[in-house]
Amino acid sequence: MTANATHTVSATAKPVITLAGVSKSFGATKVLTEINLDVRPGEVLVLIGASGSGKSTVLRIMAGLETADTGEVWVNEVPLHDARRAREIRGHVGMVFQQFNLFPHKTALGNVTLALIKARKMSPADARKRAMEALERVGLAERAEHYPSQLSGGQQQRVAIARALAVEPRIMFFDEATSALDPELVGEVTEVMRGLARDGMTMVVVTHEMGFARKTADRVVFMDKGVIAEQGEPEKIFVTPQNERTKQFLHRVLDH
Numbered sequence: 592m593t594a595n596a597t598h599t600v601s602a603t604a605k606p607v608i609t610l611a612g613v614s615k616s617f618g619a620t621k622v623l624t625e626i627n628l629d630v631r632p633g634e635v636l637v638l639i640g641a642s643g644s645g646k647s648t649v650l651r652i653m654a655g656l657e658t659a660d661t662g663e664v665w666v667n668e669v670p671l672h673d674a675r676r677a678r679e680i681r682g683h684v685g686m687v688f689q690q691f692n693l694f695p696h697k698t699a700l701g702n703v704t705l706a707l708i709k710a711r712k713m714s715p716a717d718a719r720k721r722a723m724e725a726l727e728r729v730g731l732a733e734r735a736e737h738y739p740s741q742l743s744g745g746q747q748q749r750v751a752i753a754r755a756l757a758v759e760p761r762i763m764f765f766d767e768a769t770s771a772l773d774p775e776l777v778g779e780v781t782e783v784m785r786g787l788a789r790d791g792m793t794m795v796v797v798t799h800e801m802g803f804a805r806k807t808a809d810r811v812v813f814m815d816k817g818v819i820a821e822q823g824e825p826e827k828i829f830v831t832p833q834n835e836r837t838k839q840f841l842h843r844v845l846d847h
């Protein structure tokens with residue numbers, strides 16, 4: 592068992608995500624080289640590293656949005672490396688991006704409801720009930736009838752999280768979910784993410800918020816030029832990093 596400030600993770604449980612020998616190129620550019628990574632149920636894994644190091648590509652491969660060139664990718668027991676089966680993962684994972692991508696002409700409730708009617712083929716009444724529960728979970732039940740333009744960036748991102756949560760995913764992926772927000776709005780979004788971690792959600796998070804990584808991650812993975820250069824518990828990575836590149840990266844980001 593490992594325990595951080597919010598929850599515990601069993602070290603013996605079967606991984607919900609396995610990447611084994613995963614490599615990926617775009618054209619002539621190799622962006623991932625032999626990535627091996629397991630994520631356990633309830634684990635919060637945080638990926639850090641410089642821009643272009645391959646973090647988003649790892650996340651997109653785990654979410655079934657991109658396919659690996661070589662290696663095996665298992666998510667929720669679905670072999671994503673098998674193109675015929677890769678689509679089975681859709682609807683079982685939730686993804687939150689830097690851009691919220693809400694429909695401007697739909698209310699917060701309408702945005703979440705639409706996802707359920709489309710992805711889950713739910714009836715409007717059932718979808719509405721489920722959507723309200725999801726909005727409640729991100730603290731926005733009172734804003735259900737507001738349009739995106741009537742919400743702050745932090746609130747819009749919480750609606751996007753509610754939209755992803757509403758389908759009851761087994762795993763949540765966050766790719767720089769707070770990077771487009773004004774600094775004073777970051778906290779309300781990381782607080783929602785921390786709540787999900789407390790509730791036992793399996794999460795893979797790409798972030799530049801080192802405070803979040805340190806406080807909430809079970810494990811921090813430092814990526815450098817398409818490889819995992821170093822990984823470990825947050826205290827180990829942040830206090831006693833071993834790799835020279837990890838030290839340089841942390842020096843850069845923590846200084847600013």
Ligand SMILES: Nc1ncnc2c1ncn2[C@@H]1O[C@H](COP(=O)(O)OP(=O)(O)O)[C@@H](O)[C@H]1O
Binds near residue numbers: 622644645648649
């Ligand atoms: N669809 C794509 N086509 C071509 N190159 C890509 C594509 N997606 C990512 N890349 C390249 O792959 C490398 C890794 O990108 P990415 O995974 O987005 O890194 P990070 O998220 O760490 O910034 C970068 O050099 C990027 O330009």
Ligand SMILES: [Mg+2]
Binds near residue numbers: 646647648
């Ligand atoms: Mg990225």
